[in-house]
Amino acid sequence: MDSLDSVAETVLRRRYLRRDENGNVVETPAGMFRRVAETLAQAEGRFDGDVEATGRTFYEAMTALEFLPNSPTLMNAGTELEQLAACFVLPVEDSLESIFTALKQAALVHQSGGGTGFSFSNLRPEGDVVKKTGGVASGPVSFMRIFDAATEQIKQGGRRRGANMGVLDASHPDVEMFVTAKEGTGAFRNFNLSVATDAMFWEAYDAGEPYDLVNPRTDEVVGQADPDDVLDLAAETAWETGDPGLLFLDTINEHNPTPQLGRLEATNPCGEVPLLPYEACVLGSINLARHTDGEAVDWDKLRETVHMGVRFLDNAIVLSDFPVSEIEEMMTATRKLGLGVMGFHDMLVDLRIPYYSREAVEFAGELMSFIHDESWAASRQLADERGPFPAWEDSTRAEPMRNATTTTIAPTGTISLIAGCSASIEPIYNVAYTKQVMGGLEIVNDRFVDLAKERGFYAEELMAELHDRTSIQNVEEIPDDVKQLFHTAHDVPADGHLRVQAAFQEHVDNAVSKTVNLPRSASVEDVKDVFLTAREFGVKGITVFRSGARSEQVLGETPLQ
Ligand code: CDP
Known part of the structure; x- marks a missing residue:
């Protein structure tokens, strides 16, 4: 070989x-x-x-x-x-029986190396009645904590940490709690979060009107929310933590190849595969x-x-x-x-x-x-x-x-580390850097080195100087046309990331896992703009990551210890 x-x-x-x-x-x-x-x-x-x-x-x-x-x-x-599969979605219905069945199934999937996604939208909201005990319900966010804790304990056969996607519909009464769940430090480190939005949400947004919050147990309207406020709150938390992202459920379901089997409501952990309950994907x-x-x-x-x-x-x-x-x-x-x-x-x-x-x-x-x-x-x-x-x-x-x-x-x-290539459809992270996983991996871009040698500007000192830089755009020794070929994730503006995501999405049956990077200096408003542009571009989901937003990403950057 x-x-x-x-x-x-x-x-x-x-x-x-x-x-x-x-x-x-x-x-x-x-x-x-x-x-x-x-x-x-x-x-x-x-x-x-x-x-x-x-x-x-x-x-x-x-x-x-x-x-x-x-x-x-x-x-x-x-x-x-x-x-052999990496992606799973498991159903969670509004009963203790179903919640703990899903928890057990998730543990088994994690143990076998797979990642799990769940829609928690069917769970009754916090404070709702529990008939059997006459008590009060804990709500989806509270139950998600148990999934998070369980995941922490099962390290995928000791080889990698399990990963989850938690989805909640924007019409769920606990949507605010869900949107802000990652605020503060350390909460839900084994989860990516996505707010599911649909036509009802966006029509209300366009009209500048509130939309209904519905208790999934009774189908009763129990309140209203302003879609603009929900987006602001999501942008604020995403600015701080990278989560939540948004899912565009109508776009996802427009492309559901098997609607007779049900509606797609959740994705796997990184968002690239919308799946029906109990579906998996290799x-x-x-x-x-x-x-x-x-x-x-x-x-x-x-x-x-x-x-x-x-x-x-x-x-x-x-x-x-x-x-x-x-x-x-x-x-x-x-x-x-x-x-x-x-x-x-x-x-x-x-x-x-x-x-x-x-x-x-x-x-x-x-x-x-x-x-x-x-x-x-x-x-x-x-x-x-x-x-x-x-x-x-x-x-x-x-x-x-x-x-x-x-x-x-x-x-x-x-x-992509095994193949020695740039990850997925992402721009490179840098031409030379230490990736902080598995005790530190030295990543050097071969194509950059080859071009530098070919064009006569290669030097050990230059490589040392470039090491760990997040951009080479201000380095004088490098010719402009070469600089342009090595835009890093940090150099590419949000619309550049999104356009590439949308171009791929147009020809992909499932979805595209793509991180839209924003500079550290980006504002909450910038994050919200990306959400809105993503909707316009017709992608199935969107995740925004502001540089330095949190020390540890659940996924994307390989979450290996
Ligand atoms: O490169 P690799 O095949 O290991 O995985 P990836 O393309 O980075 O991630 C693909 C999918 O694997 C994710 O969307 C998750 O569903 C799952 N995954 C996981 O369950 N646990 C991880 N630590 C990493 C990925």
């Missing part, structure tokens, strides 16, 4: 490679890829496919770092814990940095990788064990895949397109449209071979497909 850089070696040794009962690593990186490839190829045997040839193809794609599946697949394939990401010839996109190779990736992920669904039988049922009914990309910024550098440019946004659309169309073609082909997903007939998909969805843009927090 291609040699791995030292960051990849460290990440794999610390988190992924198999260990014996004494904790000694007993697997090489190549051995890990072989284990995953051979296991995933087994699924071919159930459909008269070629197990050996497929295993070789999977192995080659992973060892060439052209494609990597989500972490649970790398960790669990071919082991006793054959749970993710995989194509490393775009390995799909250029140094100057232009290698479209043929990209097509091949997309087709391989769809097969790989469908095989993962065939083989995956799920810790809860209801998940198994839903997963096999819709067979949702989340094929996405990483190394987008690296690819732009090869194409000499600055990240913050109209050209980049246009290219993002062209690229994702290609990947999307090819992934659907691949899924249709699989439907011919293996049959369509069982819920297909009443779905919105006109032609038989093997999978209700095929595409997603995940954060690729850890797998």
Whole structure:
């Protein structure tokens, strides 16, 4: 296999490679890829496919770092814990029985390496009656604390911390409490939060009128809220903590491929997959940095990788064990895949397109449209071979497909470190820095180093000077055209982040995990503006992160200890 850089070696040794009962690593990186490839190829045997040839193809794609599946697949394939999906949504109904069932199921999912999302909108509000005991209800935010505490104790098999997404509808009477839940320090460190908004909320906002707050237990209107106040409050807390974000439920449900099975009300922890209760999704990401010839996109190779990736992920669904039988049922009914990309910024550098440019946004659309169309073609082909997903007939998909969805843009927090590429569709963080995870990882942008050498301005001293800087824009030695190619997350203004997110979203079945970075000096009003622009751009959800807003991000920046 291609040699791995030292960051990849460290990440794999610390988190992924198999260990014996004494904790000694007993697997090489190549051995890990072989284990995953051979296991995933087994699924071919159930459909008269070629197990050996497929295993070789999977192995080659992973060892060439052209494609990597989500972490649970790398960790669990071919082991006793054959749970291969990263994303789950679990239902929480308005009863103690349901709340504690969800808590137990979440624990099992976390233990197997997956992340969980919940809508808490069905829980009766704080102070409401509890008939059985004549007592008063605690409300969603209070119950969420139990989920948070439980998550803290289960470290995903000791390899990574569990993660949750908590969603509450804007019409819930406790919406203010929810919106401000992260205020102060340390609360809900294992949760991302999103306020679910819909047409009713936005119509009221546009009209400058209040909207109704409804008790989900009785369906009674128990009060009103001013949508502008709710947005202000959300912007204020997000300015301080990075949460909450917003979900645009109507946009999400407009694209729900299986409305007959229910309405989408929650997403997985990073927001890239809206799922029905008990649905799961297996993710995989194509490393775009390995799909250029140094100057232009290698479209043929990209097509091949997309087709391989769809097969790989469908095989993962065939083989995956799920810790809860209801998940198994839903997963096999819709067979949702989340094929996405990483190394987008690296690819732009090869194409000499600055990240913050109209050209980049246009290219993002062209690229994702290609990947999307090819992934659907691949899924249709699989439907011919293996049959369509069982819920297909009443779905919105006109032609038989093997999978209700095929595409997603995940954060690729850890797998991009293994692949040695820029994360997901994000701009780079810096050209050289120490990433504060796993004892400190030294990340150096190879493309920058190569260009610096090619253009004759490379020097050890320069690299030392750039180390840990969040921007290279004021460094004199670097030519302007090179500076433009290495815009960092901090250089790109909010609208640049959002335009890239929207361009990808247009061609993605599920959703896009993207952080809109704002400088430390940004105001609460700036955060609110991003929320409003996100609505205008028609994305499915939005997360804003102001630099320095909180010391620890739940996700995005890999939350490894
Ligand atoms: O790079 P990797 O495959 O490890 O994960 P990612 O793309 O950063 O995150 C994808 C999804 O994995 C997240 O949206 C979560 O659903 C889940 N995840 C988790 O459960 N716990 C973590 N510590 C990280 C990710």
